[in-house]
Amino acid sequence: MNARDAYPHFQTITTRWKDNDIYGxxxxxxxxxxxxxxxxxxxxxxxxLDIHGGDSIGVCAESHCRFLDSLTFPDCVDAGLRVSRIGxxxxxxxxxxxxxxxxxxxxxxxxxxxxxxxxxxxxxxxAPPMRAALxxxxxxxxxxx
Amino acid sequence: MNARDAYPHFQTITTRWKDNDIYGxxxxxxxxxxxxxxxxxxxxxxxxLDIHGGDSIGVCAESHCRFLDSLTFPDCVDAGLRVSRIGxxxxxxxxxxxxxxxxxxxxxxxxxxxxxxxxxxxxxxxAPPMRAALxxxxxxxxxxx
Amino acid sequence: MNARDAYPHFQTITTRWKDNDIYGxxxxxxxxxxxxxxxxxxxxxxxxLDIHGGDSIGVCAESHCRFLDSLTFPDCVDAGLRVSRIGxxxxxxxxxxxxxxxxxxxxxxxxxxxxxxxxxxxxxxxAPPMRAALxxxxxxxxxxx
Amino acid sequence: MNARDAYPHFQTITTRWKDNDIYGxxxxxxxxxxxxxxxxxxxxxxxxLDIHGGDSIGVCAESHCRFLDSLTFPDCVDAGLRVSRIGxxxxxxxxxxxxxxxxxxxxxxxxxxxxxxxxxxxxxxxAPPMRAALxxxxxxxxxxx
Numbered sequence: 001m002n003a004r005d006a007y008p009h010f011q012t013i014t015t016r017w018k019d020n021d022i023y024g025x026x027x028x029x030x031x032x033x034x035x036x037x038x039x040x041x042x043x044x045x046x047x048x049l050d051i052h053g054g055d056s057i058g059v060c061a062e063s064h065c066r067f068l069d070s071l072t073f074p075d076c077v078d079a080g081l082r083v084s085r086i087g088x089x090x091x092x093x094x095x096x097x098x099x100x101x102x103x104x105x106x107x108x109x110x111x112x113x114x115x116x117x118x119x120x121x122x123x124x125x126x127a128p129p130m131r132a133a134l135x136x137x138x139x140x141x142x143x144x145x
Numbered sequence: 146m147n148a149r150d151a152y153p154h155f156q157t158i159t160t161r162w163k164d165n166d167i168y169g170x171x172x173x174x175x176x177x178x179x180x181x182x183x184x185x186x187x188x189x190x191x192x193x194l195d196i197h198g199g200d201s202i203g204v205c206a207e208s209h210c211r212f213l214d215s216l217t218f219p220d221c222v223d224a225g226l227r228v229s230r231i232g233x234x235x236x237x238x239x240x241x242x243x244x245x246x247x248x249x250x251x252x253x254x255x256x257x258x259x260x261x262x263x264x265x266x267x268x269x270x271x272a273p274p275m276r277a278a279l280x281x282x283x284x285x286x287x288x289x290x
Numbered sequence: 291m292n293a294r295d296a297y298p299h300f301q302t303i304t305t306r307w308k309d310n311d312i313y314g315x316x317x318x319x320x321x322x323x324x325x326x327x328x329x330x331x332x333x334x335x336x337x338x339l340d341i342h343g344g345d346s347i348g349v350c351a352e353s354h355c356r357f358l359d360s361l362t363f364p365d366c367v368d369a370g371l372r373v374s375r376i377g378x379x380x381x382x383x384x385x386x387x388x389x390x391x392x393x394x395x396x397x398x399x400x401x402x403x404x405x406x407x408x409x410x411x412x413x414x415x416x417a418p419p420m421r422a423a424l425x426x427x428x429x430x431x432x433x434x435x
Numbered sequence: 436m437n438a439r440d441a442y443p444h445f446q447t448i449t450t451r452w453k454d455n456d457i458y459g460x461x462x463x464x465x466x467x468x469x470x471x472x473x474x475x476x477x478x479x480x481x482x483x484l485d486i487h488g489g490d491s492i493g494v495c496a497e498s499h500c501r502f503l504d505s506l507t508f509p510d511c512v513d514a515g516l517r518v519s520r521i522g523x524x525x526x527x528x529x530x531x532x533x534x535x536x537x538x539x540x541x542x543x544x545x546x547x548x549x550x551x552x553x554x555x556x557x558x559x560x561x562a563p564p565m566r567a568a569l570x571x572x573x574x575x576x577x578x579x580x
Contacts, residue, residue, distance in 0.1 A: 014158050017181040020312040027308045028495035029467045036162040041219040060463035064499045074186040163462045167455040173350035174322045205318035209354045307471040326452040331509040364476040
């Protein structure tokens with residue numbers, strides 16, 4: 001279980017009324033929408049991803065989440081992000097979700113993007129500027145394979 | 146069309162990756178989730194609504210939205226809220242959604258809550274403390290009916 | 291309040307676990323996703339809308355819903371659709387949502403699409419084949435304006 | 436990769452307009468909502484789960500998905516379900532999602548429920564009638580641990 005300092009990047013995400021399910025906490029599915037959101041916001045703002053017209057788009061190949069504690073609307077969620085592996089066309093991210101004010105994660109997960117060309121959906125090598133940006137999120141104890 | 150100063154209360158909501166639909170902007174349905182979120186967050190924090198165990202719950206009776214401009218992930222949305230009418234058991238809210246930095250609304254809508262008892266779902270008079278809180282959001286040119 | 295026979299077209303939609311909110315019924319926001327779904331499924335299958343590459347796309351200009359009764363996961367929802375007005379570039383739909391087996395609507399709403407060109411988002415006249423298809427959903431007591 | 440005959444139970448789920456993301460296919464997050472839906476619909480209908488008032492509720496402890504092919508609105512999705520392990524208070528399900536008409540999965544995943552008491556959220560032994568129902572979904576090559 002990783003504390004906040006394991007993550008070099010954070011984004012605060014507001015929960016929504018409809019995130020709470022019938023049991024009164026955020027539905028498990030929404031945790032993955034927080035993953036998606038912290039990753040893509042960072043890619044757009046810091047790594048040059050153009051989701052509207054760029055040739056290269058990131059498609060999810062695999063994801064995983066371990067649920068450790070409840071999140072509840074109207075909490076804010078701090079989503080921590082790091083990169084654990086950068087391949088030729090794929091990236092593996094690790095995400096920790098923390099309730100505002102807590103250093104114990106409510107969930108931990110990982111998410112693999114494969115970058116493909118928009119038209120044909122075939123794998124594309126990650127371009128040097130995006131690769132350089134991603135390397136800034138490689139965790140200290142990680143290694144590039 | 147109302148500018149920001151028509152709304153006494155604002156909440157900033159982060160958009161999510163999956164809010165964007167195939168046409169590249171936030172799907173119309175999500176605008177209503179922003180309405181729901183600004184209203185309920187305010188009710189919980191400022192008006193004593195207890196969504197987990199309170200006897201009185203707010204149920205949506207009617208809602209409406211006019212879409213004036215696009216919102217797009219990863220924009221933040223500033224949701225403005227005011228109250229236009231307080232009845233015996235119902236409240237009518239008016240909401241304006243603004244892209245961060247813009248004074249022109251991307252959407253305007255209204256939303257009617259009926260407060261009912263949790264078990265039987267029959268209308269309940271709004272309790273005096275919640276009524277007092279709601280009155281603080283009554284727009285200047287409004288009147289209580 | 292309209293019974294099922296007011297609608298010339300129906301689609302059955304499966305509810306999802308996360309549609310239920312903390313109060314144990316389908317969240318008001320999801321009703322609008324049922325509207326969106328019955329309309330666009332019909333446009334794609336019956337009226338030639340190409341959401342992936344067509345020049346003309348339908349953008350929501352305004353929508354409304356009156357909530358009459360609860361829907362609850364795992365109910366199925368029968369969404370009834372008719373057209374109440376066809377303009378030069380816009381269409382107004384009316385939707386009724388019925389719990390499977392019930393002739394009393396759980397909700398009634400309307401939804402206005404403006405057709406625009408995909409690139410510039412400027413209004414486009416509805417092409418004759420789509421107009422002909424839409425006319426088949428005009429309600430008997432409607433009139434084209 | 437498992438074909439349809441690996442799953443003893445199937446539910447057909449209608450996709451929704453807003454499931455499609457900006458890249459024109461169903462967003463990865465929604466795949467998990469299909470998992471949630473096939474599991475809970477089955478538990479309610481076949482295994483006596485009472486989501487509104489029962490003492491025992493199922494909380495997601497961990498989930499995973501491998502994305503093999505795109506799903507696209509307005510496709511229907513056939514969600515296949517089996518059980519791979521039944522513990523004292525937990526169940527591990529395996530899910531395959533198939534586009535209507537295809538025998539090749541668009542995604543495969545697993546999902547772990549822990550049953551807890553509604554009030555305190557402490558693990559509860561699975562009651563005999565639910566256990567008996569779950570055993571009917573144990574895959575042929577599985578074993579109860």
